[in-house]
Amino acid sequence: MAFKFKNVDFIGFDAILSEDERLVRDTARRFIDDNLIPIIEECNREGRFPRELVKPMGEMGFFGANLHGYGCAGMSNVEYGLVTQEMERGDSGIRSFVSVQSALVMYPIYTFGSDEQKDEWLPAMAKGEKLGCFGLTEPDFGSNPGGMRTRARRDGTDYILNGEKMWITSGSIADVAVIWAKMEDENDLVRGFLVPTKTPGFRAYDVHGKWSLRASVTSGLSLQDVRLPASALLPGSGGLKSPLMCLNQARYGIGWGALGAAMSCYDTALQYSLMRKQFRDQPIASHQLVQEKLAWMITEITKGQLLSLQVGRLKDSGKVSHEHISMAKRNNVAIALECARMARDVLGANGISDDYPVMRHMMNLESVKTYEGTQDIHTLIIGQAITGIAAF
Amino acid sequence: MKIIVAIKQVPVRDSNLRIDASGHWIDEDDLSYEINEPDAYALEEALQLKEKHGGEVVALLAGPERGSQTIREALAKGADRAIHIECDDLASLDTLGIANRLAAAIKDEKADLILTGLQSDDLGLGQTGVVLAELLGIPHATIIMQVEAASGSIKVKRELEDGWFQHVEMPLPALLTIQSGISKLRYATLMGIKKAKTKEVRRVSAGDLPQAAAATVTIERVYLPEKKKETQLIDGSPKEAAAKLVEKLKFEVRVI
Ligand SMILES: Cc1cc2nc3c(=O)[nH]c(=O)nc-3n(C[C@H](O)[C@H](O)[C@H](O)COP(=O)(O)OP(=O)(O)OC[C@H]3O[C@@H](n4cnc5c(N)ncnc54)[C@H](O)[C@@H]3O)c2cc1C
Numbered sequence: 008m009a010f011k012f013k014n015v016d017f018i019g020f021d022a023i024l025s026e027d028e029r030l031v032r033d034t035a036r037r038f039i040d041d042n043l044i045p046i047i048e049e050c051n052r053e054g055r056f057p058r059e060l061v062k063p064m065g066e067m068g069f070f071g072a073n074l075h076g077y078g079c080a081g082m083s084n085v086e087y088g089l090v091t092q093e094m095e096r097g098d099s100g101i102r103s104f105v106s107v108q109s110a111l112v113m114y115p116i117y118t119f120g121s122d123e124q125k126d127e128w129l130p131a132m133a134k135g136e137k138l139g140c141f142g143l144t145e146p147d148f149g150s151n152p153g154g155m156r157t158r159a160r161r162d163g164t165d166y167i168l169n170g171e172k173m174w175i176t177s178g179s180i181a182d183v184a185v186i187w188a189k190m191e192d193e194n195d196l197v198r199g200f201l202v203p204t205k206t207p208g209f210r211a212y213d214v215h216g217k218w219s220l221r222a223s224v225t226s227g228l229s230l231q232d233v234r235l236p237a238s239a240l241l242p243g244s245g246g247l248k249s250p251l252m253c254l255n256q257a258r259y260g261i262g263w264g265a266l267g268a269a270m271s272c273y274d275t276a277l278q279y280s281l282m283r284k285q286f287r288d289q290p291i292a293s294h295q296l297v298q299e300k301l302a303w304m305i306t307e308i309t310k311g312q313l314l315s316l317q318v319g320r321l322k323d324s325g326k327v328s329h330e331h332i333s334m335a336k337r338n339n340v341a342i343a344l345e346c347a348r349m350a351r352d353v354l355g356a357n358g359i360s361d362d363y364p365v366m367r368h369m370m371n372l373e374s375v376k377t378y379e380g381t382q383d384i385h386t387l388i389i390g391q392a393i394t395g396i397a398a399f
Numbered sequence: 400m401k402i403i404v405a406i407k408q409v410p411v412r413d414s415n416l417r418i419d420a421s422g423h424w425i426d427e428d429d430l431s432y433e434i435n436e437p438d439a440y441a442l443e444e445a446l447q448l449k450e451k452h453g454g455e456v457v458a459l460l461a462g463p464e465r466g467s468q469t470i471r472e473a474l475a476k477g478a479d480r481a482i483h484i485e486c487d488d489l490a491s492l493d494t495l496g497i498a499n500r501l502a503a504a505i506k507d508e509k510a511d512l513i514l515t516g517l518q519s520d521d522l523g524l525g526q527t528g529v530v531l532a533e534l535l536g537i538p539h540a541t542i543i544m545q546v547e548a549a550s551g552s553i554k555v556k557r558e559l560e561d562g563w564f565q566h567v568e569m570p571l572p573a574l575l576t577i578q579s580g581i582s583k584l585r586y587a588t589l590m591g592i593k594k595a596k597t598k599e600v601r602r603v604s605a606g607d608l609p610q611a612a613a614a615t616v617t618i619e620r621v622y623l624p625e626k627k628k629e630t631q632l633i634d635g636s637p638k639e640a641a642a643k644l645v646e647k648l649k650f651e652v653r654v655i
Contacts, residue, residue: 021431027592030468030592034475034589037586067586072589080590080592080593081590082593
């Protein structure tokens with residue numbers, strides 16, 4: 008049976024967090040241990056999103072936690088990161104849901120929205136009474152969203168939207184979709200719209216057969232002559248830069264989140280290796296090859312913590328650049344996936360069973376590696392930042 | 400209703416404890432701390448009473464600087480303000496010494512109700528609340544599982560042994576020591592944590608409180624349970640051996 012998580016802290020990392028930061032992490036940890044851990048394996052098996060946690064998570068202040076006002080908690084970016092770490096220690100699917108709600112829907116409304124849009128959506132979304140999704144990716148445009156085909160045409164004072172979106176987290180459970188489209192009468196400039204999902208012509212259908220993020224809803228969206236009033240346009244949005252700003256928020260949280268999944272795998276492997284005995288009645292932790300795996304994991308997790316913390320401190324002081332966030336996302340997801348694979352080895356046959364969280368994390372992290380900019384795309388972002396040459 | 404809740408900070412439950420060099424206490428370096436479990440339920444009870452009847456909840460903690468983390472959590476959960484008696488010498492005080500400090504720090508507060516945990520997870524004496532009530536000259540009741548407030552009095556449910564309970568009606572002001580596990584503890588929400596930053600914490604230096612008399616109860620030695628293994632062969636006829644064995648089990652090992 009799965010083990011109760013023990014804090015992972017090799018170099019006194021917790022001591023460089025503030026009192027509030029630790030308190031935020033601990034309260035999120037307790038919430039996840041009490042409410043998500045007991046049900047997550049069943050959710051994963053059944054491909055069920057645990058809707059029952061939405062309201063309690065809203066009461067905790069998990070949605071839009073680093074936004075200020077509108078009922079949001081007003082956390083610092085480091086505090087917000089520690090919350091996403093704990094969520095993803097539970098499950099990447101739940102963290103994805105919260106990232107989308109917070110960074111991809113509430114953030115653009117907060118940043119690009121009109122006062123009316125903010126008042127209408129943010130307080131309800133902070134409480135979890137309304138859910139959102141973010142439609143950027145299309146069937147033919149993933150890494151290169153600039154090629155998107157979704158279009159907005161002006162008709163009097165209204166807009167008419169047409170297009171297809173694909174791989175959209177929370178698509179079929181959302182009340183509102185942030186849809187990115189090219190403006191036909193603004194030279195194909197990319198802008199965002201708030202589309203209530205009950206608008207005629209809007210349809211969401213779920214993607215089935217996923218072997219990853221099974222506790223999160225993934226949908227395709229179809230927009231056929233969706234007529235929207237002018238007030239649906241996010242007035243502050245303009246250019247591909249706008250959705251990329253949202254992705255930066257989410258990617259920052261993923262950098263922390265991946266560490267949570269890695270910690271869960273490492274801690275499981277450590278506890279298992281001390282308990283499981285093979286050869287001469289010795290725990291497998293006494294074998295050098297097992298220790299090598301554990302040492303690699305804790306070292307990479309520790310380096311990842313320092314990386315995410317520094318990026319968070321930069322973000323809090325307004326000095327962060329997108330390539331810093333790319334480095335945290337790229338590195339931490341990669342090491343988390345490697346930790347999951349190593350932990351799965353340490354657990355032997357038990358490693359493939361959902362009595363333990365390891366294989367679930369491993370499969371989840373395959374999505375996390377792809378979305379919000381693939382591993383390779385973040386390599387190219389860092390490459391461009393240091394050489395000045397775009398290699399996309 | 401004005402409620403004071405005494406909360407203690409103790410090492411987290413699954414800590415790896417080491418004895419310190421003096422042999423009188425544990426090594427406090429590298430330990431993480433949390434609120435004493437029964438105190439968490441006392442705080443929860445106080446917050447629920449406040450939700451029902453209005454008033455104020457004041458958290459009271461005696462301990463070193465690191466205690467501020469536990470205070471912050473109590474404020475984040477909904478306590479209105481806190482009193483922190485700053486002192487590094489808790490391990491050298493006895494129950495009377497600690498209760499004296501708590502009493503001196505709150506004597507002007509005129510609280511209607513004082514709640515403490517039933518006992519602390521580290522020392523487990525279960526006396527601090529009782530002695531505190533005596534010093535304040537108010538009635539107390541221990542091992543409380545339920546509190547119902549009316550005007551000027553309360554009805555409480557006490558846990559006795561063997562599944563028996565006792566219902567007591569008592570006047571206010573009063574002190575109750577609260578049993579663990581009697582309700583569902585709330586979480587500190589992120590909004591609560593943010594708000595806690597703005598709440599008042601009155602810091603009282605232990606030096607400014609009346610000096611307690613020297614401790615009459617002192618800790619002689621702190622040690623880990625010692626494992627002893629000893630094999631004795633009892634000879635004689637089966638009848639004699641059995642009689643000797645019964646003797647030993649009765650008077651030496653004292654298990655029958
Ligand atoms: C579970 C899940 C949830 C998702 N949720 C959302 C969501 O809520 N909203 C949303 O808009 N999208 C979402 N996505 C989509 C995700 O962002 C895209 O899958 C991602 O951007 C990659 O696009 P793609 O799948 O089309 O892959 P492609 O872009 O086709 O990439 C395929 C491969 O080619 C590589 N590649 C592409 N271009 C280059 C290049 N120039 N140089 C080198 N290598 C290159 C990539 O690195 C990758 O390895 C989600 C995806 C998943 C799996």
